[in-house]
Amino acid sequence: MSEILAQLFQGFTVALDPINIFAVVVGGIMGVIVGGLPGLGSVAGVALLLPLTFKMNPTTAVIMLAGIYYGNMFGGSISAILLNIPGDSPAVMTAVDGYQLARQGKAGKALYTAFFASFIGGMIGAVILTFLGPALAFVGLRFGPAEFTSLILFALMSVGWLLGENPAKGIMATGIGLLLSTIGVDMIQGLPRFTFGMVNLTAGIPFIPTVIGIFGFAQVLKLLSAGYEIGQTTMVTARLSIRDSFLSIKEWAEVSFTIVRGSLIGFFVGLLPGSGATMASFMAYIAEMRLNKHPERLGKGALAGVAAPESANNAASMGAFAPLLSLGIPGSGTTALLLGGLMMWGLAPGPLLFREAPEFVWGLMASMYIGDIAVLLLCVLLVPFLAYIPRVPKAILAPTTIALCVLGSFSVNNSIFDIWFMVFMGVVGYFMDRLQFPTPPLVLALVLAPRLQTAFRQALMISPGGSPMIFITKPISLAFLLAAIVMVTLPVLIKKRKDSPSA
Amino acid sequence: MREDFISSLIGLGLGLYWIVMGIIYGFWEETGPASGFTPVVFGLIVTVSSVALFWQSLRSKKDKKQIITKKELLDLFKICLAVCLVIFCIPRLGTFTSLGLLLVIGIKLISSSTWLMATCTGVGITVILYLVFKVWLMVPLPQGLLGF
Numbered sequence: 001m002s003e004i005l006a007q008l009f010q011g012f013t014v015a016l017d018p019i020n021i022f023a024v025v026v027g028g029i030m031g032v033i034v035g036g037l038p039g040l041g042s043v044a045g046v047a048l049l050l051p052l053t054f055k056m057n058p059t060t061a062v063i064m065l066a067g068i069y070y071g072n073m074f075g076g077s078i079s080a081i082l083l084n085i086p087g088d089s090p091a092v093m094t095a096v097d098g099y100q101l102a103r104q105g106k107a108g109k110a111l112y113t114a115f116f117a118s119f120i121g122g123m124i125g126a127v128i129l130t131f132l133g134p135a136l137a138f139v140g141l142r143f144g145p146a147e148f149t150s151l152i153l154f155a156l157m158s159v160g161w162l163l164g165e166n167p168a169k170g171i172m173a174t175g176i177g178l179l180l181s182t183i184g185v186d187m188i189q190g191l192p193r194f195t196f197g198m199v200n201l202t203a204g205i206p207f208i209p210t211v212i213g214i215f216g217f218a219q220v221l222k223l224l225s226a227g228y229e230i231g232q233t234t235m236v237t238a239r240l241s242i243r244d245s246f247l248s249i250k251e252w253a254e255v256s257f258t259i260v261r262g263s264l265i266g267f268f269v270g271l272l273p274g275s276g277a278t279m280a281s282f283m284a285y286i287a288e289m290r291l292n293k294h295p296e297r298l299g300k301g302a303l304a305g306v307a308a309p310e311s312a313n314n315a316a317s318m319g320a321f322a323p324l325l326s327l328g329i330p331g332s333g334t335t336a337l338l339l340g341g342l343m344m345w346g347l348a349p350g351p352l353l354f355r356e357a358p359e360f361v362w363g364l365m366a367s368m369y370i371g372d373i374a375v376l377l378l379c380v381l382l383v384p385f386l387a388y389i390p391r392v393p394k395a396i397l398a399p400t401t402i403a404l405c406v407l408g409s410f411s412v413n414n415s416i417f418d419i420w421f422m423v424f425m426g427v428v429g430y431f432m433d434r435l436q437f438p439t440p441p442l443v444l445a446l447v448l449a450p451r452l453q454t455a456f457r458q459a460l461m462i463s464p465g466g467s468p469m470i471f472i473t474k475p476i477s478l479a480f481l482l483a484a485i486v487m488v489t490l491p492v493l494i495k496k497r498k499d500s501p502s503a
Numbered sequence: 504m505r506e507d508f509i510s511s512l513i514g515l516g517l518g519l520y521w522i523v524m525g526i527i528y529g530f531w532e533e534t535g536p537a538s539g540f541t542p543v544v545f546g547l548i549v550t551v552s553s554v555a556l557f558w559q560s561l562r563s564k565k566d567k568k569q570i571i572t573k574k575e576l577l578d579l580f581k582i583c584l585a586v587c588l589v590i591f592c593i594p595r596l597g598t599f600t601s602l603g604l605l606l607v608i609g610i611k612l613i614s615s616s617t618w619l620m621a622t623c624t625g626v627g628i629t630v631i632l633y634l635v636f637k638v639w640l641m642v643p644l645p646q647g648l649l650g651f
Contacts, residue, residue, distance in 0.1 A: 037635070168555040172514050175549035179521050182545060186528075186538040193528060193538060194521075224613070225578040395614030400628055402586060402609075403602045407632060410598075411642045419590050427583060434571055435506050453541045460535035 011362025020063050024367045027064035028375035031071020036079050038212050038408030041088035042072035042334040058345035059360050063367040069334050071375045073314045077114035082389045085216030090277035090313035093285040095215050097305025104301050108245025113303045114310045115379040117259050121311030122372040124263035125318025133322035143272050145458035146470045150480035152452040157484040173437045177445025180205050187454045200417040209409040209422040214439050217405045217426030220398050255307040266312030270319025277313040284312030506570050507560035514553030521546030597647025603629040
């Protein structure tokens with residue numbers, strides 16, 4: 001422990017170099033802006049700015065790129081809350097409650113909750129990374145296909161909490177998401193499925209345009225079509241007091257456990273190679289629906305519904321660095337890009353990195369603390385300006401939102417097809433909303449199902465004789481399966497016991 | 504509700520289609536699940552839930568009030584038509600030219616402002632979007648005839 005603290009202190013002497021402070025602040029600001037723009041996630045931000053760092057010192061370069069990564073997590077919540085367009089996929093669940101809060105005239109409160117939850121999640125993630133990162137990276141490696149299958153089944157079993165008032169509609173919405181996830185080339189056998197002859201669908205349906213359509217474009221359709229009152233009057237006349245935007249002590253008490261819980265879940269999920277911040281934010285939201293004292297409030301404008309995914313996605317961005325630095329295995333798409341950058345600068349991530357380049361590793365870790373504080377300060381200063389966005393008249397907001405949806409959808413793959421698909425999913429999302437089909441289960445299924453399909457089939461392929469016993473003989477897999485069974489049956493048993501005549 | 508009845512039929516159609524195609528792709532092989540395994544399973548989920556919704560819609564009291572009115576559908580059609588027109592124009596006129604026209608005409612039609620105000624606001628927003636997406640982020644957006 002004392003050795004780690006000494007090395008961290010040494011790292012701060014590197015991170016507090018004026019050049020490195022400048023790099024992390026610039027990276028953080030860029031990350032917030034890129035994160036706030038629909039369609040441009042951290043992968044795009046890092047990819048766009050990577051060439052600019054070629055001539056920099058490697059430590060400074062990685063510090064700036066890392067700043068973009070976690071700054072992006074802060075920024076993604078801005079458009080999610082204010083426009084119902086998630087800035088990137090980790091902010092999808094933030095939009096569910098965040099936009100409802102904005103409609104209730106609490107945009108400032110939602111933004112402050114998101115930013116402070118992101119900050120605390122990032123700090124918790126950074127602390128765990130500092131003291132336990134290398135050891136936990138080895139735990140993450142023990143997750144094979146069977147373990148991933150059970151983990152995702154465990155998460156999908158919890159979708160019941162998102163089904164809404166009509167379970168049949170909720171399950172149908174989940175099922176539609178599962179169907180959409182089968183579109184594209186089968187990852188195991190290479191067979192195209194449900195592509196209808198369209199080359200653009202061979203890689204599967206484009207996820208970001210789908211989300212932009214369901215949340216953002218559908219919202220514009222509701223705003224402009226007859227017979228649907230969005231309650232903009234509430235937004236316009238609500239008194240925008242900065243003091244009112246801060247959370248009260250009671251509200252802090254309500255979300256504090258949520259933030260800690262979300263951070264721990266986020267860090268752990270981020271640790272798993274290939275999982276990333278998106279899955280982490282979904283898992284944290286699902287856990288919140290299960291464990292919150294007032295789950296009925298989630299989805300209707302609950303601060304916990306913003307705090308959980310935001311703390312998780314920032315903690316996950318820290319967790320993704322653990323396998324990268326310790327084992328040279330990227331934990332997410334963005335860290336895969338960073339891995340490329342590291343190798344370009346002659347640094348070989350892995351167990352030896354800590355020994356051969358300690359100033360780089362500990363300088364990077366120390367910069368995460370500084371960067372997290374810097375980005376929080378920037379975002380807090382922006383809130384008074386951002387909170388006015390919901391007051392923008394519908395005549396300006398609607399066409400601008402359409403323009404952002406178009407630009408965001410195109411920016412992902414530079415494809416016109418993605419814009420068309422966004423419009424299609426927007427119409428689907430509009431009808432789902434009007435006919436009271438919940439959209440979060442569809443998006444959840446879209447996120448989790450592709451991984452589930454691949455992991456399940458891989459597990460059976462590596463199992464002797466294709467036996468499904470692999471899911472039981474692997475201890476981690478068995479633990480998740482048992483947890484899933486308990487999660488489904490325990491509430492039913494408790495309810496039966498309460499309703500029984502003798503009780 | 505009539506809308507639930509229609510939705511359940513659509514869901515049923517999709518579920519059955521996925522099941523049939525999943526069987527065609529192949530359900531099981533020697534090494535384990537084939538490409539059609541998950542489509543069949545997921546199709547079954549949708550089919551069963553659609554049948555449940557279908558049953559619910561038959562048993563529910565006849566509700567004369569439509570959730571989605573004809574006027575709403577007409578408005579939806581008009582908005583989608585306008586957006587589709589913009590997307591069609593993007594490769595030909597250019598991204599920002601098309602979006603600029605959308606913004607100016609959209610602001611004018613939705614609000615009661617003058618053409619001058621709508622043009623100034625629309626062009627101003629387009630310039631900001633151009634500076635962010637084209638100049639700063641260098642997203643390779645279609646330029647069209649006018650170079651924007």
